[in-house]
Amino acid sequence: MAAHTYTIARQFAQDLNLQEVRDFLKRQPLGGYGCTRTGFAYPEDNPLVWIKFGEGSDIIPEARTHRYAFRMLQQVPEEQRRNIYIPEIYRCIAHLQRAYIVMEYVRGRTVAEVRAESPLAVRALAGGQRNLDMLDRAIKLLLSLPVPEDALPGPYGGGLIRHPMFPASRSPWYYRSINEMENHFNQTLVEGHMADRVPKIMLERELHLVPGDLHDTNFMFTEAGNLYIIDFGQTCFLPLSLMTFAMRTPCKWIAGMLQGKLKDFPLPEKNQISLEQVSCVFGPY
Template sequence: MSASLSPQQVADSLTVDSLIELSNAVPPCDSRRYAITGFAYPPEKPVIFVKFGGNFMKGRDAEARTQVWAYEALQKVPPSDRRGIKIPQVYRIVYSETGTFILMEYVPGQTFLNLMQNGKHILDAKEDEYLAMIERALRIFLSFPVPQDVSPGPYGGGLIRHPLFKEYCSTIEYQTVDLLEKHMNKIATWFSKDAQTLNFERDLHFVFSDMYEGNFMFTDEGDLYVIDFEQANFLPLSFMTYAMVQRHYLCQLGDRLGLPEENLEIMRRVCSLLVMSVPSLGLPIDAPNPRKNR
């Protein structure tokens, strides 16, 4: 492949058949048995990264749409405010019978997870700086102006992918915060009509809820790239609070963000019920709760 081709030209040159062939050559999982869902291309000197998911991964399409929106929203932030904070540019989204491919900017660097595991000498010297950059990225995301007609969920609609839900994914789409709250409160009062209920904020924010340390990439130039938007949605701010109490090292940053905590314990209870129950718990939303009067 010619070295003179731009990343956009490389992305445009790949056919659907070639993307399927390349993705089929990727091992299903790594040495730790974690699923591999992407590859760098070309392998000898990569300029793009291709993330893929089969039709069972319907969220990949929503992820692509959301990453494109987030990238464009970040470009509208004054350069001085977003200095050093970046999102990989999406060059192309390809749909096939087997799934969706997101062809994006290739980012050389080390994730925070890599630094924790193999770069302790670097992390010891720069951890405070790296944590401050991640905190700043999360603050910028929360400050993005939200489109007026957006519903709770990813950009363009879809299921909500967030730690609150069973297997990190809602069962249905919600057109309004009212419907989302009504469903969650139906679950909260499943065993007792007197149980405390949620009162979600009506304003939506761009909530990046996956604090996995591998989602934050630092380059040699000192920039931070946020690289995974599968669990990014427009949601009430309490959902950011809940994201920051998961079992990730970076969740310590939640204390710095000044997030609301009024709904936290009720959300914990709702999550526990969702995890232990069938996905259809509380559905349809307007149907009577069979246990509410017990």
């Protein structure tokens, strides 16, 4: 996007009338499988922004984390982040129980959209292996971003963890430390009568910015060959074992294509059997 277009989009976001947006939403059809849509391009005829919306308790922590990742990525040397981008958030609006993230509109296609075009979708991404390498690099970039000294397990600024190992991808409570999380997981194994069947969980003592949801709608390629990470709903500061878990989550095409691994970035394996059992005791995600 040209610099003047960014300027226009930023100003448009600041001048945005929330009531007009809400009226627009009321006129929209449901999304796939009859589900309510969670985002849309606006204005409809000539989009300048993408608006994501939902429960404020989910959207506001996501916006904080998204902004943090955007800011930290700008500080990574350009040669290391070449072709990897995060959309800029122009504005976050809270209204009653809902919140709206108004962000940069990216003209491109999600991995899911590319896959839907062809039965040969595995290689339909222009560039083939190059784009799989870019996905691998994007995930590693997030994992390598600096973590605030006072960060707790969860989104930037605090909150419930969003991650596929929890029911409805939401932790049952706030964890004040890695120790507290580890103790809760091990106690869950005891309560689920699994503690004598699987190893005790021993989480890593460092946090990383973990993209827990590797769904192929969360990554977008542009015609220029750039990759955008466009969703941070389940991106939280977590021990690396939870990245390993996310890479093994069923039905996630990206994780499957990367074969559950990251190049030159070993992910811990020791807790996986036990974490899978904890997730089963928690209930379906």
